[in-house]
Amino acid sequence: MDQFHDGHHVWLRSRALGTYLHADDDGQGVSLRESRASLNAAWAVQQLHHRYDLYLLLRSAAYGRYLAATNTRPPLGHPGFRGFRVAQRSYVFLEVGPIMWQAFGAGPGNDGVLLRDVDGRYLRANGKHIPWNHGASVDEFDHVSNMRHWIVEPIPARQSRPDLPARIRASFLENLSMVMFGRVVAAADRRRRRLVRFVLAANDGAYTEEGWSAFQFTGRSVQHLRYQLANHVQSYNFIMCVRAGLYGTLTPLVVDLPSGRNGDIIEIVLFRNGTPGANALRHPDVDAE
Template sequence: MDQFLDRHHVRLRSLVLGTYLHAAPDGINVRLDPNRASVNAAWTVHRYQDEHAITYLLLHSAAFGRYLSATNTRAPWGQRGCRVEQREFDEPEVGEVMWEVIGPGNFVLLSHVSAGLLRANGGRPFNWNSGVTVDNETLSSPQFACLLFGREPPLLRVIRCQQANADGTFNEDGWTEFQFRGNCGYLLRFELIIRLGIVNFIVCVRAGRYARLTPMLANLPSSTGNTLYIVAIHSQSPGETLYMSPTDLPSQEIHNTGL
C-alpha cells in the first residue's frame, strides 16, 4: 500500500499486452488501450480508512473523477469474471470502489473487498499477468476536443456550480444551477466565466457527494446525463495546492501479477 501515495496518479498496465486501463469517454465503461499519454489512462489515488482503521485503495479517474468500481455483471462471452466500471462515490462508504493492495515491492495484486482480483482478459478466455505503473507527476494540461456537429443532439444535463473559498472549501448550500448541452470542456468553462464572474480558475468536478474534487482535464463524460457538480477554485489561491499533483517525486514502476 505504501507504493500508492495519496492524491498521486497511477497507471494500470498489462505486462502481457502492454496496454493500460482507460476510463472510457462515456464515463461508465473501462477499457484497455495502448495510449499511455492520454489522461484517460491516469487514476488518482484516494486512500480511505474505515471505522476499523483499515486503509483501502480507491482510484478515481483523472479525466472524469469517477471511481473504479467492481460490479456483479458478468464479463462478455469468452471472458472470465465480472466487469469493472466507473461510478460515483455518492454514499459514506461504497464497497464497490474499495480495493486492497497485496504484495510489497515491485509485484502487487489489487484485490476487491469481495475477494475478487482486478484482472483483464483482453479478449482471451483465461486470466493473465498485468502491471501497475505508478507516476508521481503533474497532469495539468486539459485535453479538450469539441465537436459541434453530428446527427444526434448533444446531451442536455444539469450543472450545479460554485466558486470555492480561498482555502478550497465550499458550501453544500451554495450551488448555482443551470442547464448545459454537450460535453465540451471549453464551452463549459466559458459558461462558468459568465455565471461566476471569475476568469483565472481551475475547474474541478465532484463525482458524488463523498468523492474528492478532480481537476477537469478532459471533456465531460458523453453518457452520464445526471447532474454534474462543478467547483471553481481561483488560481494561485491556497486551495489550488490541494488539487494539483506533486512534482518533486521521481516516477516509479510497480508490476502487478493479477490485474
C-alpha cells in the same frame, strides 16, 4: 500497498498484455488500451482506513469517478470475458464497498500486484486469447493465471496546469442550424443534456453544501462549459474541478465531458487562480517518459 502513495497518480499496466487500465469516454466503463498518454489512463490514489484495514480508492484523473467492482455479468457477445464487470462509479454513499480495493504482492520474484475487492475477487485483464476483447473484470483468485498481475507505474506531477482541449467542432448540420436559426442543435447533443451544479470555493479550497447554483448544459465541450460558467460568475479567473458524488474527492477538469446520458448531473467546484486551494491541486504528467 507500498506502491500506492496517497494523493499521487499511477498507471496500471497489465503484466500479461502490456496494456493500461482506462476510464472509458462514456464515464461508466473501464477497458484496457495500449496508450498511457491520456488522463483516462491515470488513476489518483486515495488511502482509506476502514475499521482495522487500509484500503485503496482509485479515482479517474479524467472524470473523477472511482474504479468499482460490480455484480453485473457482461452482455452476450463478449467471448473470453471472465467474472463480473468493473466500472466507473460516483462516491455517493459512506458505504463504499464497491470502490474499495486492497493490494498484495503477486509473489516472490514478481514485480506485479494483485488488486482485491471487498468480496475477495481480483481485478483481472481479459482478452489473452481474444485480442479484440479489451475488457477488465473481477473474479475468483486463480493461482496460475497472470491476467491478475498489475504493474504499478508512478506518474510524476506536472509543473503547470494543462491546457484545455480546443472546442469540439460543429458538424455541417450544426453549422447549417446555426446559420438558419442562430443556434446549434445537434441530435447527439440533445441526447447529452445535463444539469450542471456549481459552487465557488473559498481561497483555501473549502466549500459547503449550501449556495450551489445550477443550469442546463448541452454537449461535451469543456471549453463551452467554462464559457457558460464564466457568464454565471462574471469571471474567467478560475479552475474547474469535478466532484463525482457527495463524498468524491475533487478532480481538475481539463478534458471534455464524458458522453454520459441525458439527465446526468455534473458537479463543479470553482477555484480562483492563484489561491492556496488552486495551487494545491495536483496534475499528473501523462506525457512523461
